Amino acid sequence: MPDRQVVILGAGFGGLYAALHLERALRRERSTRIVLLDKGNYHLFLPMLHEITSGGVEPRHVVRPLRPLFRKTRVDFRRAEVRSIDLEGRRILTDQGEVGYDYLVIALGSTTNFFSVDGAAETAFTLKSLKDAVGLRNHLLEMFERADLERDPDRRRRLLTFCLVGAGCTGVELATELQDLIQKTLLRNYPHLDGREVRLVLPEASGRIVPCVSSRLAWLGLDKLRRKGIEVRLHAPVIAVSEGAVTLADGKVVPTETVVWTAGVKANPIVEGLPVEKDELGRVIVDEYLELPQFPGAFALGDCAHCSDPRLQAPLPPTAQVAVQQARAVADTIAKALRGQAKRPFVYRHQGDLVSLGSGDGVGEIGGVAFSGLPAWLLWRAVFLGKLIGWKNRVRVALDWIVGAFFERDISKLEW
């Protein structure tokens, strides 16, 4: 039997879990090689990125180096940046040369969707990588340092206004973490600053927040956000972003030096460029096996695939739990194909949702049971701690949280 090669692009939730499941599923097919490509040498646990920005968790504790994870396996990890995918020729072009494949898993994730809003891409911060999270933290601390020296009240208020565009999960979790950091730590340590000059503005284009959870929980969450002093504005699409201001559709202008774009995602440009059918977000449309209809053996999953859920009559959302379930299904399908067995269609099973709303608060629903307040927050911590990859990171994040419960947060602006 000739050697066959499965190539997985990307080591996010989709790619990493696909590699881990394939490794397990192909334990007997020794002749099949698994190659995993990523431009970094680690897997980043995105659901805790907002805690990096607030300083609750150390950056390195949400990062899992890939080489030790695959050291004793047949998975061949290569740090390489994908340049393009040649579906006809069954090969991947990378900055480190070409890689041929028999089976392909496209799990390149998404990039920020600025919806062509004027100035957004040039001016706004995003929250998609560790660098984003660390950079945003430093910027926030710099704004407080500058405001402390600023005599002009208008300029000081602009320095102390923080605008997060889009009240999805990312926007809401980041906003509440930042509000905690500002109210509980920063204002205590900048006694010259008046807390009433600080604003956290959260404009949202649609009529509700956190689309991932049920409508009832979203309203409960909205109430909690407003009681924390976060200015949530519904039906308020942003139409322009510039250095120093955000303009809303109703003509209102928010003067600010800090715009964080948390309004949505679209497919990775490499995926967007594939010569296959795609949706309006550039995601490739896959069949019920997560396979590209014209290119058997090539699969796409996670944020870069448009996979419709027959029950929802809508595409599955770009979340980690979707990517992880799809990864398992794709691994299973590839293993079956290698053995000549019949494949099974992918069925998504929604496990629930949890949204953290700052220290001691949250909303969520698991298995049809709704939680809010402290129980939701504790559940959030328990669930996401368990989902971290590797015991070292679990121990370290738990210790960060325990230390954080006893001591004040750090406010050093570290230049790197």
Added chain:
Amino acid sequence: MPDRQVVILGAGFGGLYAALHLERALRRERSTRIVLLDKGNYHLFLPMLHEITSGGVEPRHVVRPLRPLFRKTRVDFRRAEVRSIDLEGRRILTDQGEVGYDYLVIALGSTTNFFSVDGAAETAFTLKSLKDAVGLRNHLLEMFERADLERDPDRRRRLLTFCLVGAGCTGVELATELQDLIQKTLLRNYPHLDGREVRLVLPEASGRIVPCVSSRLAWLGLDKLRRKGIEVRLHAPVIAVSEGAVTLADGKVVPTETVVWTAGVKANPIVEGLPVEKDELGRVIVDEYLELPQFPGAFALGDCAHCSDPRLQAPLPPTAQVAVQQARAVADTIAKALRGQAKRPFVYRHQGDLVSLGSGDGVGEIGGVAFSGLPAWLLWRAVFLGKLIGWKNRVRVALDWIVGAFFERDISKLEW
């Protein structure tokens, strides 16, 4: 009684301890203001910088934010970069305007001394700041990633050769930490690489290593370094550094992409520019009260002062323990001057030395008793843990060490 102002420049060991002691000594003189200036908003615990590079300790855990430290005191911390010191006019020029003073403490520390070696300042890494430590770590991991892909054996060996210039405390502690990281973690995770291709070269201009400890301990340390596989070269001054190579005085060339300059320090350029008597390292020559002879009320300490020790017949070394003792003496002298009391000359009391030589090993001498191996290493950890400022950092560094004892070190190259 008119208000008087004491201005302290720099929040390193000298400046921070001067501020803390002055605050305590002047508890009754409410009318005296204390102003502390630093270009960052934190104090950095330099003795653990090599552990940031090796990944043993988190960067933020060796950093103490200054504002919370002085929140309830009269010390007015201002984040400002000192541009120049006007000793005649008794004022400091900063990027945030002018600050006048009645008493001045110059504690601006040192910069790297490249001894005018060709190409060193342009090419070599230094280890003086958190940014340096994080940058060097990322570079080191990048060298392994690149070597893993390199087919040409000469180029691969050059990528895997690391040259640390100068076998003082910094060079030796860094070299042993890196050797641990390379031998115990990196080589296990890059199975394509041959350990025999990795070189750690430590050229030293003088005839011995670690000048801070006694000659007997230095020879013991040298033996330990060599047994760990570190190529220490004595009487081997570096005469040129270029991209890709280090040239020694005997004409030998070490092909390498990584040169770390740990060969010595000189005074901060602002101090070097002062119109007073200085030594060959640009440090101001102070009298027995650590005062500038021509400018009463202006004091200098730590790495930017040349303070001769009558017993040693030599200037005191640029170490943290010298700076901390001097800080206490200066605070005492200023407090006495404010009360009209007679001042007392500064006497340095050497407390001992400890050099860590990687995990489980070290050499040191405290109160005349010499230690080596595990006892010296444990003592190093106990002493430096105790010297960290604030319980939060003590707890976090101790936890980093405990976690580090159970799990493998991280090898993720984090881009920030």
